[in-house]
Amino acid sequence: MPEHYRIVGASHGEPLPEGRVGVRVRIPLSGCPSRRWSHDLKARLTNELVGHPAVGHLHLDNIVQADHIVLDGVEDREAPLLSGALQRAIEATNAACDVETISSANVSQPEADATARKLVNE
Secondary structure (H helix, E strand, O other): OOOOOOEOOOOEEEEOOOOOOOEEEEEEEOOOOOHHHHHHHHHHHHHHHOOOHHHOOOEOOOOEEOOEEEEEEEOHHHHHHHHHHHHHHHHHHHHHHHHOOOOOOOOOHHHHHHHHHHHHHO
């Protein structure tokens, strides 16, 4: 199923612990993306930022948390560069997820659910 998300509100900055560089920035999304969409966004944002020395302290691990994009280590001077790169990465991820087909599953959804129930019910 295609996924399409957009930024739906203002970003929020949070101080990081002493000794860390930059701030944590949380950006609200229009929903909770799948792991696949999140992984794709991380890869596309990484590609957008390759060769830019101003992003040396940026952490992209766990970039999507529920319905937020979370960037750790954002420095004030990086923000303008990150803004455009993030928007391009989101647009590219949405476009890719609209046209790509999800690979065939190894079992049906009912079979996967039955296996999962065995973990808890037996």
